Amino acid sequence: MQGLSLRNVELKVTGKKGKVFFREQGELLFTHFGLSGPLVLSASAHMRDFGEENYTAWIDLKPALDMETLDRRLVRELTEGANKDICHVMEALEPRSLIPAVLDRAGLPGNLKANSMTRGQRRQLAETLKGLAFPILGPRPVEEAIVTAGGVNVKEISPKDMSSKICKGLYFAGEILDADAYTGGFNLQIAWSTGHAAGLGAASIRGEE
Ligand SMILES: Cc1cc2nc3c(=O)[nH]c(=O)nc-3n(C[C@H](O)[C@H](O)[C@H](O)COP(=O)(O)OP(=O)(O)OC[C@H]3O[C@@H](n4cnc5c(N)ncnc54)[C@H](O)[C@@H]3O)c2cc1C
Structure with a gap:
């Protein structure tokens, strides 16, 4: 399925207790x-505990x-393609490269005849289409991260001028802060806004000296 892009799908991520x-x-x-893709990047922001959780x-x-509606749709497709193999009937429902995985x-x-499918098999197919499960083994390495939430606790920073509350004369901006957001410009905005505030803050302290 490498290279396959799916639109209008729903991604759900659960933990070990079904949360x-x-x-x-x-x-x-x-x-x-x-x-990967937009949904997965957003989901990864909510998967912070790979040590404890088994994400799926x-x-x-x-x-x-x-x-119910999906079952009716399956019945329609299976009736129309009654003499076809199920793998060909499925082409009306899903991209070709996805079909072997779904059937598996x-x-x-794949060579099961549409007209010989039992109600139970149809149910299994519908359940798979509604919940194709993948265990999440882990995130990609940090070098590939879109945003890292760099580690500096925002509680230790004064938001007005981005100065450190711990070390006078030290200013932080951008991704080094423990702040992150979904992609779509928010992280760039964090970098620019905090950079602007930190720049003004640092310039003003120089003026004081
Ligand atoms: C592939 C990709 C796509 C992204 N897409 C989006 C997006 O669509 N929307 C969005 O909002 N955000 C996106 N981001 C995130 C966004 O780009 C970053 O959050 C933002 O650029 C962080 O800005 P920054 O100035 O904190 O850090 P950076 O932009 O990483 O700048 C840090 C700079 O410091 C330099 N540097 C590092 N170490 C040293 C050193 N020791 N001495 C001197 N210089 C050093 C680096 O070379 C770099 O130029 C994306 C990130 C990636 C990687």
């Missing part, structure tokens, strides 16, 4: 290492359809 850490609809991408990503490939997860052979 939902993230749930949103949007776009995601399969890469050579696993999952659930992809709902049909978020606009509830189980649902425990269905």
